[in-house]
Amino acid sequence: MRLDLTEDQISLMDGIERLCGDAARVTNPTNASERVWNDLARMGWLGLATPEARGGVGGSALEVGLLMRAAGRHALVTPFFSSVVLGARILALAAGSPATDDVLAKALNGDVLMALAHQEGDQFDPVSPAVTATLSGGRWRLVGQKTLSFGAADADWLLVSATVERSQSVGLFLVNTAAPGVKRSRFGALRGTDAADVMLDATVPNDACLVEGPAAAELLSRVVDEGILALAWEALGAMTSLFEQTVAYVKVREQFGRPIATFQTVQHRIAEMAVHCEEAQSILELASLRAASPERRRLVSAAKAQVGRGAKFVAETAVQLHGGVGVTEELQVARFFRLLTCFQAVFGTVDQHLARYAAATLPGRTHSRSVVLG
Amino acid sequence: MDIDLTDDELAFRREVQVFLRENLTESLRMGQRMTTGVYPPPEISRAWQRKLAERGWVAALWPEEYGGTGWTPVQRFIFESECALAGAPLVHPMGVRLIGPVLIRFGSPEQKARYLPRILSGEDYWCQGYSEPNAGSDLTSLRTAAVLDGDDYIVNGSKIWTTHAHHATMMFMLVRTSGEGKPREGISFLLVDMKSPGISIRPIISLSGEHELNQVFFDDVRVPKENLVGEENGGWACAQYLLEFERGAGLFSARLRSSLNRLFSVLDELVDEGFDPLADPLNAARFAEVAIELDTFEMLELRTLGMFRMGDRLGAMSSMLKLRASRMKQAVSQLGVVLLGSYAVRWRSLADTNEPDDADLKATVLPEYLNSRAVTIFGGASEVQLGLIARNIGL
Numbered sequence: 001m002r003l004d005l006t007e008d009q010i011s012l013m014d015g016i017e018r019l020c021g022d023a024a025r026v027t028n029p030t031n032a033s034e035r036v037w038n039d040l041a042r043m044g045w046l047g048l049a050t051p052e053a054r055g056g057v058g059g060s061a062l063e064v065g066l067l068m069r070a071a072g073r074h075a076l077v078t079p080f081f082s083s084v085v086l087g088a089r090i091l092a093l094a095a096g097s098p099a100t101d102d103v104l105a106k107a108l109n110g111d112v113l114m115a116l117a118h119q120e121g122d123q124f125d126p127v128s129p130a131v132t133a134t135l136s137g138g139r140w141r142l143v144g145q146k147t148l149s150f151g152a153a154d155a156d157w158l159l160v161s162a163t164v165e166r167s168q169s170v171g172l173f174l175v176n177t178a179a180p181g182v183k184r185s186r187f188g189a190l191r192g193t194d195a196a197d198v199m200l201d202a203t204v205p206n207d208a209c210l211v212e213g214p215a216a217a218e219l220l221s222r223v224v225d226e227g228i229l230a231l232a233w234e235a236l237g238a239m240t241s242l243f244e245q246t247v248a249y250v251k252v253r254e255q256f257g258r259p260i261a262t263f264q265t266v267q268h269r270i271a272e273m274a275v276h277c278e279e280a281q282s283i284l285e286l287a288s289l290r291a292a293s294p295e296r297r298r299l300v301s302a303a304k305a306q307v308g309r310g311a312k313f314v315a316e317t318a319v320q321l322h323g324g325v326g327v328t329e330e331l332q333v334a335r336f337f338r339l340l341t342c343f344q345a346v347f348g349t350v351d352q353h354l355a356r357y358a359a360a361t362l363p364g365r366t367h368s369r370s371v372v373l374g
Numbered sequence: 375m376d377i378d379l380t381d382d383e384l385a386f387r388r389e390v391q392v393f394l395r396e397n398l399t400e401s402l403r404m405g406q407r408m409t410t411g412v413y414p415p416p417e418i419s420r421a422w423q424r425k426l427a428e429r430g431w432v433a434a435l436w437p438e439e440y441g442g443t444g445w446t447p448v449q450r451f452i453f454e455s456e457c458a459l460a461g462a463p464l465v466h467p468m469g470v471r472l473i474g475p476v477l478i479r480f481g482s483p484e485q486k487a488r489y490l491p492r493i494l495s496g497e498d499y500w501c502q503g504y505s506e507p508n509a510g511s512d513l514t515s516l517r518t519a520a521v522l523d524g525d526d527y528i529v530n531g532s533k534i535w536t537t538h539a540h541h542a543t544m545m546f547m548l549v550r551t552s553g554e555g556k557p558r559e560g561i562s563f564l565l566v567d568m569k570s571p572g573i574s575i576r577p578i579i580s581l582s583g584e585h586e587l588n589q590v591f592f593d594d595v596r597v598p599k600e601n602l603v604g605e606e607n608g609g610w611a612c613a614q615y616l617l618e619f620e621r622g623a624g625l626f627s628a629r630l631r632s633s634l635n636r637l638f639s640v641l642d643e644l645v646d647e648g649f650d651p652l653a654d655p656l657n658a659a660r661f662a663e664v665a666i667e668l669d670t671f672e673m674l675e676l677r678t679l680g681m682f683r684m685g686d687r688l689g690a691m692s693s694m695l696k697l698r699a700s701r702m703k704q705a706v707s708q709l710g711v712v713l714l715g716s717y718a719v720r721w722r723s724l725a726d727t728n729e730p731d732d733a734d735l736k737a738t739v740l741p742e743y744l745n746s747r748a749v750t751i752f753g754g755a756s757e758v759q760l761g762l763i764a765r766n767i768g769l
Contacts (some may be wrong), residue, residue, distance in 0.1 A: 092653065271759075305666050328610070354666070368635050
């Protein structure tokens, strides 16, 4: 075991932190996010989640998480999550063709944006999509509707999951958003970037089907789980920032003739915020280090539920301790609060992940052994 | 960062597993399994400690020169996890984990030579004389007095919530030796033979009907001056040092998981009787909530351990671990009574709870819940821990 970060991991973390911090200081959130995205592209970090053999940097889930946490600390939301962690990752892990390799290379440069359209209704983990794919005359016809696809509103390419009619199994399809029959309905999603629902009645080429059958289901499930971890790391960054902002605020805000930091009830709530941040860090390290193990589903659900509850506590307490100004746009708190509210709602709620955790552990009683030692 | 075991760590783990297979008897395992209070009966913990002592595996927190194991933090984590999950008795921590490190740091050469070997062997069974009827969370207000008379201190007053005082051969205690200055500046740390004339013990029966706690009275008890640890009026430093070990050095996660496993053994028996609370999705979610907190806590504990080196102060991290471990203990035991519903109240009468030969596992669920109410109170109440965490944050 090695229980601390390597030098490379620390320098990645510090580098991203500096880059986000610099961007956040000089400009408004939208411009700052754009600047961070451009910096990440320029410095090659868009390859972080992609294996070296596919032209990326070959970073681990932990390293992707460190990047997401640094961005979350400044509530700077870029297409890194939607285009890189989800979209390009699926493209990179599926068997390539010259056409898809070209799209991947452009996604890793930031020249094209990708998004994953897999969710249907409130099912973040659909094993049998209602969207259908039918092969006829050497082309695929995709019909159906996807919900809440982050980044889809501005993406050039979508990765769409569908039930392939001939095999009644999952297939993953690369779909150009300019293709006829791809309609996107854009909405704000509290994250500072838009999401979209996607209506499909589109025909795409034969090689648009990247992978089909159990391998497709496993690939989708793996990348969605990695995406959940990345979002949770971003949430931890936001929690940490809210904790720091609140500590700073209660030291200067005076009521009854003294700083409110001197009141025990305030101190205890802040101590609880600190505990939630440490717990989130712990479960995220654990889940990320085990992201490629058979315990992945269990630990990803553990992380989403644990960080989800922590995010709720930290966000609500931060607003409460800021008092009236906490519920306004006067301070940064509001932006972080919205980001964390979004986090709790998407890619499975706390309750959905509690259920998934129970389903992953109870049949084999895997919870009876040490989660670290196995 | 990497949490997979190295070859050496794997080999060590196998060594521990073999040791447990060869030494952890069914009666020792049963003794721990039926324990619903803080500590197993002394005959159980001592019997296990003797086996560990033969192997030199008692004191992972001590330097090797005093008989410590010389383990890395990860080895310690492996050892404690394997022992707890195999159902090994808890080694009575008062000697090995609490007074041992204090003597190593603050004790005289004579004290070390006399007491450390007796702690390792289990010959002395220690209890803790900290709280008093009017000094709980505010420990510095303690009033039990020690006055020097020739070569002895004469101790008068009383200590309360003294777990297993009725089994103990020795007590480490805080006494007031001065009324000058701040309250904490007049406190001294003494070692007292429990057979000393003038000591009397009143049992205090817990919510569960069990006898673990006591009030101990001191009536002109003579304690030799050489039993003072550290300087006179310098006892607070020892007290604080010990509290950090009490709160944060215990490695609780595997013990908590072992409690959850015991609950599952009960649930298995109930399923055989046609009652399966986990089939209800709401209960499955309640289980998941607790198990997830446990997974989280295990990693938190491991990370903290990774930062800790022998001789370090545990500081605020010990408060965080104590806060979480105590709440987890309550969460696990609450899960038991929630899942069992009305079954939880029927197993045996409170008057029978000191009958160790009654091996009905179902009867452990309710007392464990009742006893666990104390864990957020002793060793510094949760409110005290929150205050310490806040102070460390700079508030």
